[in-house]
Amino acid sequence: MSEKECTFYRTLYEVAKVINSSLEPATVLAGIVEQTAKALEAKACTIRLLDRKGLTLLASAAWGLSAGYLRKGPIEVAKSGLDQEVLAGRPVQVKDVRSDTRFQYPEAARKEDIASVLVLPLTVGAKPIGVMRVYSNTVRDFTPVEVDFASAIANLSAIAIENARLHQALKTDYELLAETTYAIHDL
Numbered sequence: 001m002s003e004k005e006c007t008f009y010r011t012l013y014e015v016a017k018v019i020n021s022s023l024e025p026a027t028v029l030a031g032i033v034e035q036t037a038k039a040l041e042a043k044a045c046t047i048r049l050l051d052r053k054g055l056t057l058l059a060s061a062a063w064g065l066s067a068g069y070l071r072k073g074p075i076e077v078a079k080s081g082l083d084q085e086v087l088a089g090r091p092v093q094v095k096d097v098r099s100d101t102r103f104q105y106p107e108a109a110r111k112e113d114i115a116s117v118l119v120l121p122l123t124v125g126a127k128p129i130g131v132m133r134v135y136s137n138t139v140r141d142f143t144p145v146e147v148d149f150a151s152a153i154a155n156l157s158a159i160a161i162e163n164a165r166l167h168q169a170l171k172t173d174y175e176l177l178a179e180t181t182y183a184i185h186d187l
């Protein structure tokens with residue numbers, strides 16, 4: 001097994017530990033994006049989740065990018081051919097974001113020193129919930145092994161997000177039930 005493959009296995013283990021350690025989405029996702037970027041020797045990594053209407057991808061976790069880049073503007077699915085492809089369910093690589101018309105903010109990427117990006121779908125069942133992006137500051141093709149590794153991380157991320165959402169819904173239901181029970185008891 002190569003050193004890179006060993007790194008990927010260790011990272012999968014670390015990501016699984018992060019997911020298992022907390023139901024707080026911000027904590028879990030922050031750990032995931034950092035571990036992913038480091039394992040892939042990438043400049044940065046982000047997770048963006050679809051808003052309730054499915055029209056915009058909202059920044060949910062980021063590692064390695066400036067605050068200015070993260071505030072560059074909304075990622076509107078209708079205006080991003082790249083994200084439309086990814087949300088259809090397949091990973092997409094952009095070898096050079098400065099010349100690929102599917103990339104929504106090429107000038108901001110140039111200023112941030114982003115050259116290539118790998119974008120992966122986050123899905124629960126067959127339903128897209130967002131995307132994971134891995135950014136490189138050099139023009140590169142991500143290898144099939146790297147794409148498979150990042151896809152595994154994206155799938156784990158989607159599971160973590162769904163678990164956190166289900167936990168929050170259960171907690172809310174429990175609190176409502178408790179309030180109702182106390183209100184009835186006080187009558």
